[in-house]
Amino acid sequence: MNRWDKCKAVCFRSFKVDKIVKELCDWLKENDFDIESKSSLRLIQSENIFEGRCVLSNKNFEPNSTLIEFPHQFLINYRLSFKIQGLVEFFEWYNENYLKKNNLENHLKLSRLDALYLLILEQRFNPNSHLSKFIYSMPQSYDTPEYFDKVIIDNLPQYLKFDVEKRIDKFNLKFNFVKNLLAEFSKISTDKKVENLVENFNKENFRWVFCSVNSRCFHAKETEICDQDDIVLANKYFGVLNESDGELNRSINCNSMEEYEELNEKSEEIRNNLCCIIPYLDFLNHSNDSNAYAVFNESDKSYTLKSQEQSDFSETKLVNKDEQVYITYGHHDNKTLYIEYGFILEENIYDKxxxxxxxxxxxxxxxxxxxxxxxxxxxxxxxxxxxxxxxxxxxxxxxxxxxxxxxxxxxxxxxxxxxxxxxxxxxxxxxxxxxxxxxxxxxxxxxxxxxxxxxxxxxxxxxxxxxxxxxxxxxxxxxxxxxxxxxxxxxxxxxxxxxxxxxxxxxx
Incomplete structure (x- = not known):
């Protein structure tokens, strides 16, 4: 639910569908997923200028009903980068010439999330890109602090400014690290795709992919959506991802607040490495009063959008025809929504x-x-x-x-x-x-x-x-x-x- 709570007042009269939406649906159909024939959902340009695109329901759904199932092939995460020869060569070079030759215990390293950034950027500027129609359905800019005028940031209260600047510092550190690696690798690479990626790897483009992934991603366990060969390669290039390492129940062993904060950051880093992007579903808007939720279905390897389950403790939310489908991005306060997603809620029950x-x-x-x-x-x-x-x-x-x-x-x-x-x-x-x-x-x-x-x-x-x-x-x-x-x-x-x-x- 972008731009505060104003979207609640939206009335969908014309159900406008723009060119980008049509091309996205055509792309899904070209890849054997005719979402329009499923007839349960439609993606439109909202009449509310504060909201952008949104997902509507084409019919009524009872509680705990399946609205749509997105096949495994449309879950875009780091594993797809291993299908691009130039990126694989880059990861191999990084492993042999950087990872093995340096003590990186307390230094920056490439991660699974970085592989996803590089995948999206490579595909964005690749003239033969398989993902181009999906990538161009994404916004061209965002309302997160990476896009703020520095004057606004400088004049925020310290409570907000500290976390905003911390995020921007991490962004700049990561950008410079990856840029320098790519520049070194390009000296010995003859791959035209790598050359194209290096030429387009500037701060503006990295800012775009950084915000695209972090504000539009879903999460799924590595073992759920990656096969064993992918995991072996990921472990080789980026290290073993032990999800339990980030669990906060280990905080009892911390000896100081600094250690506790480091553990918090590690937990968040591990969660970020589980990012995947799902075309079409990434247009679902947020509400604390959501009527649907998205979850990975391990039995058929799909990401499933379902209406909320019936509850004895709260009013059951139905998904009605022609109404917008909302999920929750989490029980976030406004500072988190502001920094991570670029909007706030006027009446946020989780604000503090x-x-x-x-x-x-x-x-x-x-x-x-x-x-x-x-x-x-x-x-x-x-x-x-x-x-x-x-x-x-x-x-x-x-x-x-x-x-x-x-x-x-x-x-x-x-x-x-x-x-x-x-x-x-x-x-x-x-x-x-x-x-x-x-x-x-x-x-x-x-x-x-x-x-x-x-x-x-x-x-x-x-x-x-x-x-x-x-x-x-x-x-x-x-x-x-x-x-x-x-x-x-x-x-x-x-x-x-x-x-x-x-x-x-x-x-x-």
Whole structure:
């Protein structure tokens, strides 16, 4: 559901089908999948200018019904890059001349996701491309921060700016790494397709493929959609993909917040390596109130779009004729939607402000050892997973308890540096762990961090409002400003809650 919640008001009167949609459907038919004859769905250009293309249902579907099944051949992931001789030669060269000769434990390496980027780019500029009609059905640009004017990014509040800049830095690092590899390889390659790819491997084109894949992908396990030969090659070029390595249930073994954040990033990296793109289905829009979901069907190796299952706990969502089919991209807050997909939701039930290590570290006044113990305790007790506050419930219990722990350490700093053993300190915390003991001091810490955020967000709004008229007319500006306003609302509501003694006491 792009561009906030406005798409809910769309009325599909003309069911307009443009040339790109027609060519995409023709391409599917040429490859033995006549989606139009299936008659369950149709892809159209929405009349809502904020939404673009969308998928409509041609008939009514009961709960848990199959709308369409996309055959295995249309699941586009890294395995297809192994069918292009020039790319295989590049991967072989990389393996022999780079991977084996360098200690890459803590350095950039090619990944399965990079192979998918290179596949799409090679096919985009290959005059004999098998995927060209599908590739040209994709948008030519995106509304994610990679396409923002830098002036907008510079004037965001730190809460948004940090993650936006972190993503852009990763993008730039990956671009430069792959570009340099391709340039070295092109010196010894005689493959015309590789030469064509190298010539077109610039920042603009890489930005396009980076955003195309990351904002339009589905996920499926490697063992589900790749055969053993593909996996053997992938392991050779990119390393073994052990999905369990990224599971956050291993976080209990982390000794610091830095290790925990690295584990989070590793988990996300592994998930990204499971990306695949599915033509036609990549036009499905997002809603938190979705009426369908997509899942890989291992029995027949297809990606299946189904109507939501019947539920005793919530209103059953039917897929009705001529209505848009929505899936959910995940239970994301607006910051995630903004960075990953380039839209926000005006009424997002999952929206929240999540405080991180850097925000809360400022509240800790103890020595380094005590600080380390606070984070170890928080990690082991799973407090870190939800250090947030929202409009509906205010601060999470995990946040309140962590603030309580911080206060205990701050208040008892002298005691904790006495001859009392660490063992007795730990057991004391264990005994009181499930009780929040100092709710008035917790409130002080909570208000301190909220007021710091409020100051930063108000400053950001002032700076954004002072930008040029031309910038203020762009969608990127309007979305960014609205996001700052929505987060200010969350901050204000939580400040008011903390200052209301009766409501604050009810949290405990």
């Amino acid at each position: 402000i999540t405080f991180n290590f850097r925000d809360l570290k400022k509240l800790i006044q103890t020595d380094e050892n005590s600080e380390k113990f606070i984070w170890q305790c928080a990690i082991q007790k799973n407090l870190i997973n939800d250090l947030s506050c929202n409009k509906q419930e205010g601060p999470s219990w995990s946040l309140l308890k962590l603030l309580d722990l911080i206060h205990i350490f701050n208040d008892d700093f002298k005691l904790l540096n006495s001859k009392q053993s660490k063992k007795s300190k730990n057991s004391n915390l264990e005994l009181n762990f499930y009780d929040i003991q100092h709710f008035n001091f917790v409130k002080e810490l909570f208000l301190r961090i909220l007021n710091n955020f409020k100051k930063d967000f108000i400053g950001s709004l002032d700076r954004l409002n002072a930008l040029s008229v031309n910038l203020k007319e762009t969608y990127h500006f309007k979305m960014s400003k609205r996001l700052v306003e929505l987060y200010l609302e969350i901050i204000e509501l939580n400040i008011n809650l903390a200052n209301d003694e009766q409501r604050w006491a009810m949290l405990f």
